[in-house]
Structures are given as structure tokens and as C-alpha cells.
Amino acid sequence: MQTMNMSELEAIAARHPGILQRSVWQRFKVGFIAGGILLYFVFAWWFFSIGKVVTNANWSIAGSYLADWVSYEVRPDISIAADGAMEITYPRFDPLGPNANPDWLKATRETVSRTSEAPALAPSASAPAAAKSSSFSFMAPAAPTGQTGETAAEAASPEVRSEEVVTQAVVEMGSGRTVEIMPDRVILSRDGETVMLDLDGARDTVDATAALPDWAEQRQPGAKVVASFGLTGWVEVQADKVKIRKRFFGWENFFFDTDSAFFGKSAGEVIGLIFVGERLDPARSNLSLAWNDILYNPSWQHLDVWTKLLQTIVMAFIGTLFAMIIAFPLSFLAARNIFRNRLANQIIKRFFDFQRSVDMLIWALFFTRAFGPGPLAGMSAIFFTDTGTLGKLYAEALENIDDKQREGVKSVGAAPLAVQRFGVLPQVLPLFASQALYFWESNTRSATIIGAVGAGGIGLKLWEAMRTNSDWENVAYMVLLILIVVFVFDGISNALRSRLMGTKH
Template sequence: MSAQPLSAARIDEIMARQPDVFRRPFHKRFAAPLAVAAVTAYCIYAFWFFSIGQVFANGNWNIAGTYLADWVSYEVRPDIEYRDGEIEVTFPRFSPLGENPDPDWIETEQGTVTVIVDRPTDNSASAAPASGSFMSPNSDATLTAEDNALDGDAAATPADEGFSFMSPNSDATLTAEDNALGGAAPAADEAVVTETRQGVARALVTIYERGTIDVTPDRVIVTRYNGTLDVLIDRENEQVLPQGPLPEWASQRAPGAKVFIDFGFYGRAEIRHREVKVNRRFLGWENFVFDPASPYWGLGFGEVMGKAFGPPIEEGRSNFGIMWQNIVYNAEWQHGDVWIKLLQTIVMAFVGTLFAVFIAFPLSFAAARNITPNRFVNQILKRFFDFLRSVDMLIWALFFTRAFGPGPLAGISAIFFTDTGTLGKLYSEALENIDDKQREGVRSVGAGPAAVQRFGVVPQVLPIFASQALYFWESNTRSATIIGAVGAGGIGLKLWEAMRTNQDWENVFYMVILILIVVFIFDNVSGALRARLVGRQAG
């Protein structure tokens, strides 16, 4: 038969008989809303206390975007100089385009230019051939009244005019400008003059299809999509003068100061009173396989293979050997050094974890209350484990870096100390939760204390111990990268060096990818081994 629904009167009757069942306490009825309100209030407080809104508002997101773009691209940085009146295109010493770059996205145009040059001038016309000589005893000298006035001797007589510092009978002819400077002018000097000649009068830099920089010595015209910015260059007063209001992609911190141009992902530029500094961005990693010093640089895959199988490049060496050496010792990417540092990181994690297991394994038996019934020994060892693991691995790395100097030894010691404390605690707790029936069974057949531990305890905890050791080995591979950044060796130090330059973010991304690959492999290997060990224990 089907159940009949309760009437309202019947429900009221049941509630009257059992009020405690239907009227829950206040904290139980409103526990969920109160928990949500408490979490919301705490989030609001944290938002205010840490000024999260202000941090986001003041964040320089343009720089963050540039850093992210640098991970997957590279920049070429030409300078378009016009300080002397003629255009000159220069590149940094270590340009990704090689020693003599001539990119097709920079076009120069010849024309008539007015340049400022320094030329030597000859002052011999203002003096007699042998007069005014420093050492000549018989030279003639003629000082004008204006000269003597400048020297404080306007009433000098002709006899006085014949006196020389080194020779009483020497004569000197000094012009007014010479005496005003306080002595005789040198035979030759330099004068700044201007001259008109043929030279490079214009440079056109193409950033992308609708983004260009047209540079002349007196004017720079920037085009970005459909917008144009005209900038006059006042080289004499060292000022940069935009004509009209600046578009949103241009900025100037002060009147007459340099103008910043933003082309988005494609690059940026700075217009100064003597040059235009261009940063042109390209997608990809430049010279990743071969650097400009390699004979294989700039060649396609087919050309590289053809050269590898072609005539010997160097006598006594194979072309493949040269190719491999050029890859490993790539000056810009330093593949060999990066791989060695990555191997150091793996070895640091393995050796540090292995030593920690060797020390934590026997100490955990002494720290477990059911294995070693000595409360004093238990407490001493457990507090020792607490001390080792309470100090973070990074702090231990700083300590050992000062003690041993930078290198893998400091990293191994930091991992060893931290993991000894953590594994010792985990191992001792696992021992305290074993099933005593197996141990009692081994003891009942007359086995000694060592045999009881060997056959009654170790088989129960060994899979757990091994699983935890594998997990820490995989985890320490990541931790070794962090402690390497403070000088403990490995790829972490190499990573930090690349980040400090603030320009080699593609190298940072390269090393991050290598670390991710290693961690991914170790995580899968460790997970598979731990699954087998735990599964065997469960079976």
C-alpha cells in the first residue's frame, strides 16, 4: 500500500512531542551562512590589509607583457644616429644578425648633407717664422698695446718687448687672442666647421607593414597604422619637439625630452636629440642551433646537411664533429653549460635525498615509541627532526653557501638536512602505526630483537618508506632549482643569471622548459614506482 502524506495537524502533533528533533540549535541552523559570511569578511579584510587593489592599479602591466613576449621572441636593436648631421646605422657588438648586419627592413638613402666636423687650423700666419720660439735666443718679438693690456703691462717699451722667458734676446709675436688665453697659442688647433657633401641623408625603418620610422637629421616621422607623428629634432638645444598632440602610442615625460614610441608586440623606439634607438621584435628564438661564429650559421637544413657531407671544413676534424661542437658551445644559448647545470640539479636532488634516507631510516626506529620504549630517546630524536625540518631548505642553502662556497655541495647539504628531518618524522609515525600481530608472531618463534624488526616490522613499512623517498626525490628536483638560485649550484643559478640581465628572457624560458621536461619525467617514473610499491603492499 502507498504511504499517505501527513496532514498539517499530524505534523504539528509530532513536533510538539519531539521539539528537540525539529528545533535545532542556533549554531547548527545558521552554521553554513555564518561560515560563508566569515570567509567573505576575511577576504575583504585581506584585500584591504595587503592593498591588493592598489597593487593591481599601480602594476606596470606593459612591462609584464614585454617580459612575456621576450619568452617567445627576440629583439634586434639598431641605433639610427644623426648627431653630426649625417645618418649612421649602428648595431650592438653582439647582434643576433652577426658582425656586419644589413637587414632588409632598414633602407638608407643618399643625398646632400650638412655635417659638423673638426678640422685642424694653422696659427703660423699670426707669427713670424722664428719668432715666439720657446728656446730660440735670437727671435724677434712684437707685442701690441692690446696684448700688453691683457697681460697687465700696457706701458711696455720696445726693449721690454724683446725679453723672453728662456732667452733675454728672443722676440715673440703674440696675438690678442693668445694673450687673453694666458700664453702663446700652439702651432695647430682644431676648429668646428660645417661642410656640405654627399652622404646618407635618410633612413627608413619598417617595423611592420603599417609601422615605419622615417629618420632624417632634423625630423623623424613615425607611422603606426593610420596615425602619424611628426617630431622635429633641435640638435643645437638638445630638444625633441613633437608637432601636435601625442597619440596614445607615444609618450614624453617632459617638454623637449625623448619621445617613446610603442609598436606593441613588434617593438618600440626612443627618439632622442642625437639618435633614434629602435627595438625590433621577431617571433622565435634567434641562433638557437648555431651562433654567428659557426660556419653553419644562417643555412637551411638542406644546406647544413650538404655542408656536413661536403669537403672538410677543417683539416683533421669531421664536419659532424664541428657541427656538434658549434651546437654545444653556442655562445648565445650555451647549450652544453645549461645541460651540465641541469644534470647537476638532478644529481643534487638524488644524492641529497639518498643521504637523507640513509640517516632517517635507522633514526626513525629509535624515535618510534613502540620500537624503542625509551621516552627520553624518543623525544630527543623527534625534537631533532623538528629542528631540521623547521628551517626551510632555502635558509639551509644560504647557510651552506656561506660555509662551503657556491656549488652543488651546498645544495646537497641543504636537501640532506631538510629531508632528514621530514623523512625521519614520517618514518617514525609510520612505524608507530604498524600492526603488532606480525611482530608478535615472529617473536613467538623465539626470534631475537633484530630478527623481529627485520621480519616483523620492515616488510610492513618498506613499501611506504620507498614510496615517500621517491616522492621526495621527485619534489627535490624542483626544490634544487630554487636553492640553486642563491648560489647552491645547478640550473637554478644559471636561471637566475639569465633573469638578472633583464633581456635574456628567451633563455629563461628555454631553461624552464628543460626543468618542466625533467620534472614531468621524474613525476611519472616516481608515480609508477610508488603505485607498484603501494599496490604490492595492499596485495
């Protein structure tokens, strides 16, 4: 092979000037492509108002939501009565259980005498009839209100009783962060900054003695003040109540609820009770009692969550299996090189298009209305959608087979069914099985989504937890279970596909 020197190339270029000149597109195509991509992103930024969304987004709320996934709150309320007595109360299902007395809330208590009006006594039987019916209440016409003599004096006499009340409380919200609560004042301290709030129960106002820092907010003068203490929680100060929301990392009472006999015990104490301790319930062993308390934990509902997760797995498997069984024979009718009837080919392919053109979520809504909420609706949605998708993929695979193998089987006089069995199936069966396995893995995730619209499984449980807007740790628990299942099924599916296709990963 001879090579041309520079003078020969120049001579050719002189005779044919257009041969060695590149077009404008060839010379600048990289710049054109880069400019087009840049223009597209600029258009998308403007069209979807991404800058405005990012600017107006409340990132602090987003951070709080993320923190709720891995933490929980203890929510004591400190009420302030008109006479200055304070009372600390906890919600009914508080993570600390009954008789909560955390070390981060220090309360000063005193025994005081409190005066209250005694309930009105019924008139005596000896009172004159006229006196008994002299006046009536507008709200209860049948109830006489007129009282005379000794009865009226007894009703009007106040009742004096001794009570132990809280006169001062200090809440530790973290290192260098405290809330000091008194009947007429609340002092908030965070990282060296101090906010003093005067409480006026008569006027129902909260007044700051100085300008509030950026971590405290008051919408209007005299209104409540909300102070954020970062990841450790927040406080809401009203004129007659202070709401504490202290955050702790972890999932509260994950194994044993406050009603369990094992609540509040360390892992060592629980193990000791299970194996060597005396029976806490005469009717069953401690091991059985502990397992029962875990499964039926009302806060986490482990048994119900696991059952719903199993429903999701079965729903995905059955739906995909039935779709594969129906799509397999229909794909042979849709393939033009297998079943040479153009009208039948088009009818089957359009049927596949009809099934897969509607999203699985829409089919789930339809079948939920038809069959009612439950796994049957979910299985039907998966089956119906994947029949169309798998059928199309199977038909395209059949149309792209090597006809030489089929012609070879046909040349020896084999029957049509034998031609398909030995000339077609060996080429496409590994691909069919690989695609079915992939859809089974994918449907495990999809079954969670369609479950949220009433099609059963863990999706509905997940949606219920999200709607409360407070049980985000339960949401994180279910998401983690779904991730584990998807990872396991992905590994199984990849291993099976590798064996079927004869490849190693």
C-alpha cells in the same frame, strides 16, 4: 521493522518538543560558513591592498616581459651628426651578425664632402727655440702650444674628404607601422595615426608638432619621445639619435652563433655541408665542427646549461638518498612503540623538528657560507632538511603499524632484530620507498631554487640570466628544460610508487 505514521510522530513531538527541533547552527551552518569565507576574502583584499596593486600595475610592462620569453630584439641605433649626416650602427653581438643589412630598414645613402679640422702638427725642428716654448697648455704643461709661420697655417687648415652617409632611413615596424627618420624630423606612423617630431640638435630638444597619441610618451617638453608599436617593438627618439628596438618571435641563433661557419644557413644547407660538403675546418669534420659550435654557442651556452642541469639532478638524488639512509634507522629510535625509551624518543623527534623547521633555502645559505658556492652546499641543504622531514614521516608510519603481525613473529621466539625485519618492515617499507621517491621528485624542483643562492646547479645559471633583465629567452629555455626534467621524473616516480604500493594508475 515498524514505521511510525504522522500522528505518532506528532504525538512524540508534543511530548518532547526539543527532540525534532534543529539548533541555530544546524539550520544556518551553510550560511555561516559562506559568510565567514566571504569576510575572510574581504579582509585579505583590504589587508594586502589588492585593489590598489591591480590598479597601479603596469600591465604593458608585464606583457613586454612575457613577449621577451618567446622573442628577441634587433637594436640598430641611428645617430645624427651636427651637419645632418646620419650613421646606422648595431651592437657588437647583434643577432644579425656583422655587416647587418635587414630588408626592413631602408636607408638612402649619398656621397657628400665633409669638412673636419686636421690634427695639429708638431713644430718643425728649424723653428726658433723661443717660439717652441712660448706658451703651454694648462692640461698638459709639458706640451708646447705656441706655433708660428707655416706650421700654424698647416695646423689650422681644415681637411675636406668624401664620405658616404645616410641622409634618410625608413624602418618598417610591422603592417601599417613605420618610422621615417630625417636629419631634422622623425615621422612615426601606426595604424593610420601619424606623429611628426622636429629635432633640434643645437638645443637638444624633440618637439611634437601636435598632441601625442596614447602609444607615444614624452615626460616633459623637449625631452625624448618613446613610441610603442606593440609586439613588434618600440622606438626612442632623441635630438641626436633614434634607437630602434624591433621584435621578432623565436629564439635567435639558437643553434649557431654569428661567429659560426654555419651561421645564416638553412637547415638543408647545414645538412648538406655536414654529409657531403667540403671541410670548413681542415682539422675536423663538418659534423664535429657543427656539434662543437652548438655546444659552445656563446649566446645560449648549451653545454654549460646542460651540465648545470645534470648537477641539479645529481644534487637532488644524492641529497635525498643520504637523507633516506640516515632517517631510516633514526625513525626506529623515534617511534614509541618500537624503541620504548621516552627520553630517546623525544630527543630524536626534537632533532627532526630542528632540521625541518628551518627552510631548505636557509640551510642552503648556511652551507654556502660554510663550504663555498657549489653543489656540495646544495646537497647538504637537501640532506639536512629531508632527514628531519623523512625521519618524522617514517616514525609516524612506524607508530601506526598493526602490532598483530609483530606480535605473531615475536610469539615464535624470534630475536628482536628478526621481529623488526619480518614483523615491521614488510608493513612500512613500501611506504618508506614511496615517500623517498616523492621527495626525490620534489627536490628536483627545490634544487633549482637553492641553486639561485649559490648552491650550484641550473638555479644559479637561471638567476644570472634573470639579473641581466634582457636575456629572458634564455630564462625561458632553462625553465623549459626544468619542466621537461620534472615531468619525466614525475612519471618515473609515479610508476615506481605504483609498483611498490601495488596500485595501478
